[in-house]
Structure formats: C-alpha cells, structure tokens
Amino acid sequence: MLPKELLERLVVPPGKSRVRLDDYDTGWAQTRELEELGKQAAKERAQDMLRQNIADLSDAQELLYASSQQSVLIVLQAMDAAGKDGTIKHVMSGVNPQGVQVYSFKVPSVEERHHDFLWRYAKVLPERGRIGIFNRSYYEDVLVVRVHPGLLDEDTKAKSFWDDRFEDIRAFERHLVRNGTLILKFFLHVSKKEQKARFLERLENPKKNWKFSAADIAERSYWNKYMEAYEEALAATSTKWAPWYVVPADHKWASHAVVADVITSGIRGLDLKFPELSPEQRKALENARNQLRAE
Numbered sequence: 001m002l003p004k005e006l007l008e009r010l011v012v013p014p015g016k017s018r019v020r021l022d023d024y025d026t027g028w029a030q031t032r033e034l035e036e037l038g039k040q041a042a043k044e045r046a047q048d049m050l051r052q053n054i055a056d057l058s059d060a061q062e063l064l065y066a067s068s069q070q071s072v073l074i075v076l077q078a079m080d081a082a083g084k085d086g087t088i089k090h091v092m093s094g095v096n097p098q099g100v101q102v103y104s105f106k107v108p109s110v111e112e113r114h115h116d117f118l119w120r121y122a123k124v125l126p127e128r129g130r131i132g133i134f135n136r137s138y139y140e141d142v143l144v145v146r147v148h149p150g151l152l153d154e155d156t157k158a159k160s161f162w163d164d165r166f167e168d169i170r171a172f173e174r175h176l177v178r179n180g181t182l183i184l185k186f187f188l189h190v191s192k193k194e195q196k197a198r199f200l201e202r203l204e205n206p207k208k209n210w211k212f213s214a215a216d217i218a219e220r221s222y223w224n225k226y227m228e229a230y231e232e233a234l235a236a237t238s239t240k241w242a243p244w245y246v247v248p249a250d251h252k253w254a255s256h257a258v259v260a261d262v263i264t265s266g267i268r269g270l271d272l273k274f275p276e277l278s279p280e281q282r283k284a285l286e287n288a289r290n291q292l293r294a295e
C-alpha cells in the first residue's frame with residue numbers, strides 16, 4: 001500500500017472553490033519517505049506495490065462479483081498520451097474479464113447528440129458486482145466541448161451553462177452512489193513536456209505510429225484552455241461521495257501504482273462479504289453431495 005499521506009495529497013478537497021493544477025506534481029509525487037529512497041528505489045518500490053496491488057485487486061474483485069451488492073465505476077480522464085490505455089491494461093491485468101466492462105467514449109454519434117448529455121453514459125453503467133471503466137466519460141461534456149464550444153448546438157456563452165452541467169454531474173453521481181456504486185475518478189496529470197516526448201516516440205517508432213492522430217497536435221495547442229477547463233471541472237465536481245484524484249503521470253510506474261492502490265483500497269473499504277448459505281441451501285448442498293457420492 002502507498003503511504004496514506006501521499007494519497008491524501010492527490011485528492012482534490014471537496015468544496016474547494018479554486019483548483020490549481022500547478023500545485024499537483026506530474027512527477028513521482030514524492031513524499032518524504034519516497035524522497036529519501038531516491039528515484040530508482042522509489043520506482044522499484046512502486047513496481048513492487050503494483051504487483052501486490054494487482055494480486056489484491058484480483059481478490060477484491062472476486063468478492064465484489066460474488067457478493068453482487070455494489071458496483072464500481074472508474075472514470076479516467078487525461079490529455080492525450082497521458083497513459084489512460086496503459087493504465088487500464090496494467091492495473092486490470094490480474095482481474096477476471098467477466099467482472100469488468102471497459103467503455104471508451106469517442107465523439108458522440110448523431111443519435112447520442114439527440115439525447116441529454118448523460119444518456120450515452122447512463123446506458124452502460126456497471127451492474128452490481130461489476131467494475132465499469134470509463135475511458136473518457138461525461139466529463140468530456142465539460143472539457144472538450146468547453147474548449148471547442150462549436151461542437152454543441154446549444155448556446156454555451158453563459159457561465160451558467162457549465163455550472164448547470166456541473167450540478168447535473170454532481171447529482172448524477174450522488175444518485176449512483178446512493179444506489180450502491182463506488183465512484184473513483186482519476187485525472188492522469190501529465191506535463192506538456194512529457195506529452196511532447198510521448199508524441200515524438202509515437203511518430204518515430206513504427207510500432208507506435210498507429211497511436212498518433214493528426215488531431216493530437218491541434219489539441220495540444222489548446223493546452224492552457226484544457227487546463228483551465230480541467231481546473232474548473234475538478235473544483236466543481238470533487239465531492240465527498242465521488243472525489244477526484246490527480247495522479248502524477250509523467251512516470252507510468254507512478255500512475256499505475258497510485259490507480260491500482262486507490263481501486264484496491266476502495267473495494268476493500270466496501271466491507272463486502274461472500275454470500276452466506278441459508279440452512280435450506282446448506283441442506284440442498286448436503287443432499288447433492290450425498291447423491292454424487294452414492295453414484
């Protein structure tokens with residue numbers, strides 16, 4: 001487990017009127033403990049923790065699935081190349097695929113645009129016992145469309161348009177939590193410098209060319225506008241029931257360790273129990289066993 005003090009520093013405090021992303025480290029989120037270790041040792045420590053967390057997550061998920069009481073919604077948001085896909089691949093590598101549903105949200109279809117903005121997300125929420133991962137989410141509806149208001153038909157000039165959406169999101173999440181969903185939201189916080197390095201790697205390594213899209217460069221030129229939109233969204237929607245974690249993402253080992261840790265402790269905190277058999281069910285098992293033995 002990562003030091004509690006470190007994880008607490010990554011949470012956006014609910015009710016904060018202003019969030020500054022510059023106050024959050026994109027590096028390796030050093031605590032005094034990790035700092036004393038030095039970077040290489042911290043990396044090895046984080047990788048050990050990730051291995052342990054992957055194993056623990058597998059157990060936690062089995063219990064979630066067996067008890068079928070609660071669901072888990074994981075929201076991943078980030079700038080391009082911050083590592084959303086890799087985080088899903090690594091953190092979820094030990095879990096049973098039957099219990100996980102991943103949805104990657106792209107530009108909405110015409111049908112989706114003809115509904116309220118939460119419609120397409122509400123349709124694919126995880127059922128009880130499952131982990132649902134949103135690779136991008138309804139937060140795009142206060143991020144990319146805020147940076148590019150031309151994408152929407154509505155009049156978005158008034159600030160109240162966005163405040164209304166924030167209110168809708170808070171209420172939507174409150175509703176889900178009250179109905180048995182654990183919501184964990186991660187903003188993978190990568191620096192502009194590291195994004196450049198990863199884009200160059202995608203351009204120069206033939207095996208990674210497919211990951212690059214020409215639109216990525218265009219979006220990069222809106223970096224400051226995105227940061228402002230993220231800051232507002234994080235401040236408005238980090239709540240006691242669904243807090244945001246700002247995860248340092250310049251080193252993949254750091255972001256994977258943090259995300260795995262928060263998910264594992266989150267599911268453990270649900271205090272789930274394997275279903276207990278009633279006396280009748282126990283009797284039925286006993287009968288079945290006797291029948292098989294007698295064959």
Ligand code: AMP
Pocket residue numbers: 080105106107108136137140141144145151
């Ligand atoms: P990627 O995740 O890199 O495959 O890209 C998906 C693209 O879909 C990104 O450019 C997003 O900005 C875009 N996208 C996702 N959700 C929305 C949305 N609600 N409205 C507009 N664009 C979106």
Ligand code: MG
Pocket residue numbers: 080081213216
């Ligand atoms: Mg992309």
